[in-house]
Amino acid sequence: MKRFLFYTAIVLCSFLLQNNIFACSSLIDATPNLLLIVTFSFGFIRGKKEGMILGLCCGLLMDVCFGDCVGYYGLIYLIIGYVNGVLGQLFYKEFLNMPIFLCILSDFLYNLYIYVFGFLLHRRLQIVTYVEQVILPEVVYTAVLTLVLYKFFLNLNSRFENFEKRSAKRFV
Secondary structure, three states: OHHHHHHHHHHHHHHHHHHHHHHHHOOOOOOOOHHHHHHHHHHHHOHHHHHHHHHHHHHHHHHHHHHHOHHHHHHHHHHHHHHHHHHHHHOOOOHHHHHHOOOOOOOOHHHHEEEHHHHHHOOOOOOOHHHHHHHHHHHHHHHHHHHHHHHHHHHHHHHHHHHHHHHHHHOO
């Protein structure tokens, strides 16, 4: 139950920060994708099941607030959570090289998905402009924030696991 409340608080805080604080900031035109960082991080750290659940929750939250149809963002976040959950079983979680690379790749694929289904199918073919003005700044900004947030989420996860182990020992 505590983990569920923790995930809910993390998703809501990330959503509010991403769409209110960072979106209104005049520091840089790009907005970091904090929900993608949450989905990626917990998928990579906790596995594909929790990555998919968090991804679906983040995506449905985006769908309800900004989407034209339900499932547009939910699908891509769910896929990102699943793929990073599978990759998290293969790679060592404490080194930052692979998580940063996977976050950059996830954000690039997320933006490519948005371009294909949001613009290309509506005959807006300015991919070079979209890459220069939207994808690259967002990927860089998201990667920089991933350096900080991934380590934070990794430490929080280890604290939760230690707490759950102590609780299980007391129960038995």
